[in-house]
Amino acid sequence: MRLAELGEFGLIDRIADKVAASSSVPLGIGDDAAALLPTPETLTLITSDMLLEGVHFDLSFGDPQSLGRKSLSVNLSDLAAMGAKPRHFLLSIALPRELSLEFMDGFMSGLLEQAERFGVTLVGGDTCASKGGLAISITALGEQRPERVVKRSGAAAGDLIYLTGTVGDAAAGLRELRAGVRGGFLVARQLDPQPRVAAGVALAEAGLASAMIDVSDGVLGDLGHICERSGVGARLDLARLPLSEEYRATSGADPYALALSGGEDYELLFCVPKGRGGEMEALVAGLGLTATRIGEIVEGSGLQLIDADGGAYLPAQRGFDHFG
Ligand code: ADP
Ligand code: MG
16 A cells, blocks of 8 residues: 555554553644643753655665664664653654555554653654655654753863764664665664663763763764863874774774764763763663773863874864765
8 A cells, every 4th residue: 555545644543543652641643732741850852853865864775664763763862962861752754655555664663663662752743745755854852850961061171081882883884785785783783773872861860971972973073062062172092992893894994984984873972070980881881881981081172083003193084064
């Protein structure tokens, strides 16, 4: 069956039928606006991310389920980077008329599976036909107590810089997909990133992160955002960059290039006051994750990149910029 036969309202009903009720949503899908019950004494944090066919994804690269999961994951990652607990989200979609119902069902099952996993409820959205490709826009809402919210602007000279997980995998996976590879670790890191929600919330609640960001545009670009917002510089020890075995095996002559500028890993990059590094590492390890110290915040501005020999490293490319 094609979407045209089901119609806009048939499709919305089909989506609404799959959404579980939530005590924080007295009024969900079906009216002109949704009503949400906030947790007392918390701020609402709200973020939006758009995924466009041909710009952010290629339908031939992966299955609809992982596209559904990723659409939500990239938003959950932004909330995690603020230390916010994700609660609700809106889904706006523009669909080509010829898209199959099978695709849409797969997309929604991946999306709602990820929503359930992270305890977030779909509360509304918008649905329209697209004359171009598929477009997906999700707006996610999260909560945190005001004093616990972690901004980009709190880094201070002397703070240690940490990264969860490994970097460069998603960009290496995209390179593999473009070369025709359709499976494996790197491809999965590109198509199905795991947002570090538990780590972001735990770091915020323990007051361990002075500044935090998720790595969506690449380590250099995203650390650059923290430095600019905080009015500081940073020194990075490239030999300390956490790189997966799979990444190392495909990285070629310059092992740092994609790890520094590739983006889309959705790991957390954060700063920790000196002296609290051990406490932080134990906390993150307790969540089954690794956090690797990659450098230090310094006074001044700009990034100093030190390679394995102690020399200065000059990156060929910085981070991703849509208009760059
Ligand atoms: P209106 O015309 O008043 O904007 P719509 O007909 O667009 O209302 O939407 C009807 C209901 O369905 C609303 O509650 C809206 O939030 C919800 N909705 C529409 N599209 C989606 C979607 N893709 N996912 C979830 N809810 C949706
Ligand atoms: Mg509408």
